[in-house]
Amino acid sequence: MSAEIDVAATLAALRAEVRARRAALPAAEPTPTERELQRVLEELEYTRVVSAHWPLEGRNPLEQVVALINKVVRRYLRWYINPIVEQQNSFNDTAARAIRLLAAENAALRAELTALRNQIEQSSS
Template structure:
């Protein structure tokens, strides 16, 4: 013959369950916070990449005095004659930067999607454990 559980046994079991649920919720919250932190860092890195993505081969040249203005004029003339050599290199670099930036944006989007899927799977697993 078995003894029916007493109210102290039930209270002890309920308290143990509550403690376990709290600890798992805290663990999930910590994991979500870490994920959000990494996602925020990725977004910031992508923004910095966008600022430096396009390179200009022709920065403005200015001089404050007559000597600097003479050098600026000489540099402008040299740039004009070397444009055929410099522009293709700059265009290649800009194309590479664009491809890299696009790849990183796509990777960030995919990472975000995967993080959402992981969170959903963890919620489903938690729901299955509580059943």
């Protein structure tokens, strides 16, 4: 007995199954650029805050005297240095926030682009 195969129906069923499996898959593997962006965002968080008060220590008596002089000079220049450091930290916070928002918007646009491509693929098949 020979049964006729409905090629169009079989092809439509296969396409539907592929779409269903694609939709069930987790988000796509991040691209190298996305991984690099994530690494840079983490590095940005580590280096965002500037400190004007690095520890000054000496290992031998001469270095200890130099460290003491630097501490005294630093204490007398605090009125001059601290406002600059505060301005830098404020700028770093704003720039880091802007970069994080841009990265989030980029991810949203990539997801939207993927959804649009899937819609185009579905409508063309």
